[in-house]
Amino acid sequence: MHAFGEVAEKLRRSTVQVHPFGGRDRGSGSGVIWSAGGLILTNAHVARGPDAEIELWDGRRFPARVTARDPRRDLAALRVDAPALDAAVPGDSHALRPGELVIAVGSPLGFAGALSTGVVHSIGTQWIYADVRLAPGNSGGPLADAHGRVIGINTAVVKGLGAAIPSATALDFVRNGARPALGVSLRPVHLGLQVTEIDRDGAAAIAGLRVGDVLLGRLEDLHAALDAGSETVRVRFLRDDTRRVRETVVRIGARAEAAA
Amino acid sequence: MSTQLAALSDELAAAVKQAERHVVAVHARPRFSSSGVFWKPGVIVTAEHTIRREEEITVTLAGGNTVPATLAGADSGTDIAVLKVEAPGGPGGPPHTDAPAPGTLALAIGRSEDSGVNASLGIISACSGEWRTWRGGQLDRYVRLDLNVFPTSDGGAVINTAGELIGVATTALSRIAGLAIPVSTIERIADQILTRGHVSRGYLGVGLQPVELPDHHKGLIVLSLESSGPAAKGGLLVGDILVALGGRAVAETEELQGTLESHAPGQTVEVAILRGGDSRKVTITIGERPRRG
Numbered sequence: 325m326h327a328f329g330e331v332a333e334k335l336r337r338s339t340v341q342v343h344p345f346g347g348r349d350r351g352s353g354s355g356v357i358w359s360a361g362g363l364i365l366t367n368a369h370v371a372r373g374p375d376a377e378i379e380l381w382d383g384r385r386f387p388a389r390v391t392a393r394d395p396r397r398d399l400a401a402l403r404v405d406a407p408a409l410d411a412a413v414p415g416d417s418h419a420l421r422p423g424e425l426v427i428a429v430g431s432p433l434g435f436a437g438a439l440s441t442g443v444v445h446s447i448g449t450q451w452i453y454a455d456v457r458l459a460p461g462n463s464g465g466p467l468a469d470a471h472g473r474v475i476g477i478n479t480a481v482v483k484g485l486g487a488a489i490p491s492a493t494a495l496d497f498v499r500n501g502a503r504p505a506l507g508v509s510l511r512p513v514h515l516g517l518q519v520t521e522i523d524r525d526g527a528a529a530i531a532g533l534r535v536g537d538v539l540l541g542r543l544e545d546l547h548a549a550l551d552a553g554s555e556t557v558r559v560r561f562l563r564d565d566t567r568r569v570r571e572t573v574v575r576i577g578a579r580a581e582a583a584a
Numbered sequence: 585m586s587t588q589l590a591a592l593s594d595e596l597a598a599a600v601k602q603a604e605r606h607v608v609a610v611h612a613r614p615r616f617s618s619s620g621v622f623w624k625p626g627v628i629v630t631a632e633h634t635i636r637r638e639e640e641i642t643v644t645l646a647g648g649n650t651v652p653a654t655l656a657g658a659d660s661g662t663d664i665a666v667l668k669v670e671a672p673g674g675p676g677g678p679p680h681t682d683a684p685a686p687g688t689l690a691l692a693i694g695r696s697e698d699s700g701v702n703a704s705l706g707i708i709s710a711c712s713g714e715w716r717t718w719r720g721g722q723l724d725r726y727v728r729l730d731l732n733v734f735p736t737s738d739g740g741a742v743i744n745t746a747g748e749l750i751g752v753a754t755t756a757l758s759r760i761a762g763l764a765i766p767v768s769t770i771e772r773i774a775d776q777i778l779t780r781g782h783v784s785r786g787y788l789g790v791g792l793q794p795v796e797l798p799d800h801h802k803g804l805i806v807l808s809l810e811s812s813g814p815a816a817k818g819g820l821l822v823g824d825i826l827v828a829l830g831g832r833a834v835a836e837t838e839e840l841q842g843t844l845e846s847h848a849p850g851q852t853v854e855v856a857i858l859r860g861g862d863s864r865k866v867t868i869t870i871g872e873r874p875r876r877g
Contacts (some may be wrong), residue, residue, distance in 0.1 A: 470594075483735075
């Protein structure tokens with residue numbers, strides 16, 4: 325059956341490699357050409373800096389600018405100035421059924437345009453899980469259905485399963501931009517969520533939070549507060565003295581801009 | 585043509601949809617849940633090795649409800665456990681009782697509480713006749729799977745693309761691959777568990793060792809004899825060499841156990857022996873193997 329090859333070839337032309345500029349951390353990922361006019365979607369953990377270089381299926385390379393990043397949903401939008409790109413066709417991730425055939429294209433371990441196939445394993449609350457073999461270079465690349473329509477962005481490997489961000493989430497990101505973020509990396513600790521990294525220009529840093537602070541409350545509640553639509557979020561936290569609860573107001577502002 | 589691919593994709597999704605109503609999540613071990621399959625109304629079969637406690641077992645049904653279940657019994661030899669639930673839900677259509685040909689497309693279907701039904705795809709990689717597991721039970725068929733059986737799908741359904749049940753998935757019977765415990769074995773074992781609460785196996789009460797006979801045949805020499813056990817009562821003596829049981833030659837102890845599997849306790853069986861170089865026949869009433877613990 326040459327069907328897989330046929331679907332894969334189209335998909336391959338809509339898949340790019342994303343190389344970080346400044347090269348020392350060698351990790352390359354993948355991306356999906358979302359519009360012929362030069363919008364490319366990838367994972368936020370692939371496009372870490374303000375810009376990147378993308379490589380098309382035919383080897384042509386273009387500089388790209390990161391126009392939006394949503395670390396909470398692990399999505400990023402890139403802009404390239406390139407003529408008439410082969411845009412992918414988005415599918416309907418809400419209509420997916422376990423058992424459906426899926427195809428992933430990416431550059432796992434540096435092999436550009438590599439194809440893996442499998443089925444939809446299950447549909448989680450946040451991710452689509454696929455019984456398909458992925459490797460780190462698949463991050464940001466497309467997961468497509470049997471028609472070649474992109475139904476997810478491959479993002480992680482969880483307990484041997486490929487985990488993809490649903491295309492519905494990607495569409496929301498393209499239309500409505502990034503959701504507000506604090507600009508921190510958190511890890512759960514005994515008392516709450518400890519700040520392990522902080523963006524220098526991020527909302528949390530501006531509000532005076534530092535690495536090592538422990539935010540009180542659950543992650544879900546924090547996300548709900550960020551998504552509530554208000555311009556500020558009150559954050560209670562501990563620093564040094566665990567008996568003294570401190571408080572700060574983080575201005576998240578209206579920095580959401582549509583990625584498209 | 586990509587329409588062929590889409591048709592196959594639809595067929596697979598439809599098979600999952602058909603089977604998923606009969607697949608439940610089983611909560612009977614720490615960390616991971618496993619899966620189970622409705623066998624009869626109110627009766628669920630699963631893989632015995634995923635049942636790590638006898639009480640406070642619950643199952644999550646296709647509708648998302650989680651209900652309590654009781655352990656009707658389990659057989660570690662064949663890795664089959666039977667649960668009872670007071671909930672509507674019965675088996676799917678008639679199962680696939682023929683031997684699945686190697687190369688047949690197969691899906692493993694499981695369920696978890698968070699993400700609902702799940703599926704993985706692969707093929708039946710091998711299928712052969714009766715097979716004794718390392719745990720001592722007898723499967724009517726050895727059905728090896730070339731597909732991923734994820735921890736939460738262990739004990740779930742293995743189906744073909746028509747949605748018919750081939751067996752119950754287990755990762756505990758082979759180190760190299762998942763197996764499907766065939767439908768006919770489930771029928772035999774689950775029926776015993778439901779009527780008696782356990783699986784009884786034929787028992788002779790002898791310690792045996794394979795020996796080579798002068799005519800290059802093999803037999804099993806009696807090294808020890810349980811006093812007033814079934815074999816002792818039948819007149820067997822230490823030093824006798826068993827050559828056949830119920831008309832089937834026995835050269836290895838596994839063969840003897842396999843032959844005993846098909847004899848229920850209480851049945852009589854004719855045993856051909858060599859005693860002092862002479863062929864003799866003795867009749868033994870098969871006993872029941874004492875159960876551990």
